[in-house]
Amino acid sequence: MSDSTARPRAARRRLPRVNPVWLLLAALILAIVFMNPGFVEPTGYMNFLKRAAPLAILAAGQVYVIVSGGFDLSVGSLITLVVVGSSMLTNNDPSATVWVIPLMLALGLGVGAVNGAIVCFLRVPSLIATLGMMITLNGLAFLWSGGAPRGYLPDTFRFFGRELIKDVPLVRFIPVSVIVLVVVVGLLTWLMHRTNLGRQVHAIGDNPVAARLAGVAVNRVRITAFMLSGLSGALAGILLGGFAGVSTDVGTGYELQAITAAVLGGAQLLGGRGSVPAAVGGALALTAIFTLLNFLGLPQPVRQVVQGLILIAAVALAMHRREETGT
């Protein structure tokens, strides 16, 4: 907590310290533009943003849990459950979207609240609590759909993930998912960096005992952090359902990608430090890496290796910097 208030003052006096994730992102985008000049056209970067939107939203939610000192491994299977559940509930009825989407958002909040309650009241470490939740939700998604999800999501539901708003000046068109992304990230950034809740989340992650002695309602804040992560999972599920279709593995791997994105953005595992915009930058960088590897025509296994190397390198560099600067 102390350094998050002291740092901006010091930074203003000297050169502004840029979070390295933005340099990484800039370098990656330059590389993509170099490989594919079409990327500077609205079609290029808007599609990129549209593809990155679910992961970016997920990372923005995950940051809350990471900064508060925990992990949320359940978001990937929450995405699967949201997509499968929506297709079962809407049952090809376009008018059902009106109540299915609020229901799914409530589901996300509910899952987050249960995660938070398990961590706070049963005192199960969040790694295990959300791992159990991940297994449970995956099982529920299978159970609900009988193993083979059928049906399609109606177009009204897919509106958020797939539709474009045309005839916008300057950029020609804006995907709806990008608008959702901007709004959600804006709100989460405000909540984290401009309100008491955000400061309390940081305080808990930094030193839970000190935070409690200072009068922070630790349990309430932690549960809120998990609920925000669950909500972001449900939102990501709704967007993914729009352009990825229905299957029982849509969400697989997203929990680790979200954590990777947050870490690339400089969030400190086990709490106390992290920023929502930087995590979104991390998500964009991760998507850019995948895009770049795609352009290079590298097969899936190589992408995996590169992702692993980047993940380790990012954290090792962050630790090195932290030791050098002594913060």
Add this chain to the structure above:
Amino acid sequence: MSLAEDTPPRATGFRFERWAPLILLAGAALIYVAVAIGTGQAQYLTLDNLIAILGRSIALGITAIGQTFVILVASIDLSVASLISATAVLASVVMDGAPAMILPAILAALALGALVGVCNGLMVSALKVNPLIATLGMSLIIQGCLSAFVSNFAGKVPVAFQVFAYGEIGPFPLALIFLALMAALAWAVLRFTRFGSDIYAVGGNEEAARFAGIKTGRVVILTHVICSVCAAIAGLYLASRLRSGAPWIGSDGVYDLESIAVVVIGGTVLAGGRGGIWGTMAGMLIFSLIDSVFNIAGVDSFAKQVLRGIIIVAAVAFYAIRSKRIVA
């Protein structure tokens, strides 16, 4: 991390934490017996069946022994699943049906395990990378390298090596005896050697251990080597059992997360410094008993998954709910 009002453990009397794994195990065994009798399937209560139940979780048990070491030093290893696949494939490709190649194959698999362990340990102790991230990255690297070369069952395990998984001494499978010996060895290392007490010291408080003159980096690296070598042995066992290696056997068994769950259910604390091998073995037994209960009761496989998730959380809550600590 601990709070001021954290009650110190009483010097004498009943220590809940020590007995919790046994209580859980007794509970699981009771449920198993009750379900077997309740569904009128008393044939599941024989010694042969008990051995069969154990036989199904040998790979998990071997992996969990290694995982116990890294969790005791407050680290974690998520790379075991892909390492299991890699060593199984490596061993089966090197052997390729030739009995003469068994020894080189075993050595190659163990060497690969040791190499991965050293890399993991160096990343965690020298580069100070969070162990979760370091081993997750390592897992991606191993899996990527592996699937670049193989996409299906590769190589063939000679009959002589299948003895490891299928051989029997008296009524007991060879692999089960091997697991018991490994557990005993691990227990002896943790209980009686200086390295063992160094592990608890580093896990309890790394800073204090360093000031006490323990080479903490070396301890962390060694535990990671032990964990990865255990995973390599589990890979060899699975290759012997499946008669060939495939690049998905580790991730299919979810050995990374399941081994962590087994260790934690066995009472070893994720924050390090407290726990032990016998708890882990109890955790393994609990897991296999629960699986057998589901099989006997004929629970739908998807519902099984749901219950499994709930049981993992409930079992850990069984210990954790009494602690006054604020958990991560």
